[in-house]
Amino acid sequence: MKSVKALTAFACAMAIFASMSIARAETCCEKAKAAGKECAHKCCVKAAKDGKTCEKCNPKKESK
Numbered sequence: 001m002k003s004v005k006a007l008t009a010f011a012c013a014m015a016i017f018a019s020m021s022i023a024r025a026e027t028c029c030e031k032a033k034a035a036g037k038e039c040a041h042k043c044c045v046k047a048a049k050d051g052k053t054c055e056k057c058n059p060k061k062e063s064k
Contacts, residue, residue, distance in 0.1 A: 028057050 032039040039045070039057070047054040 029053070 026034070028041055029039040029044055038048070039054075041054070041057060043056050044054040
């Protein structure tokens with residue numbers, strides 16, 4: 001019985017961890033910046049030349 005409870009607790013902890021990592025999906029620009037590079041997507045390069053950020057890859061985040 002203890003092993004069933006332990007397995008259930010472990011499964012719940014993994015589900016919470018997985019949902020947190022999915023919720024914090026990074027954009028291509030954030031991943032490139034973290035690696036110390038510039039984003040290489042065509043739309044992002046074009047937007048950077050205009051001094052903007054790509055709205056397709058970096059959608060505006062709603063404030064709560």
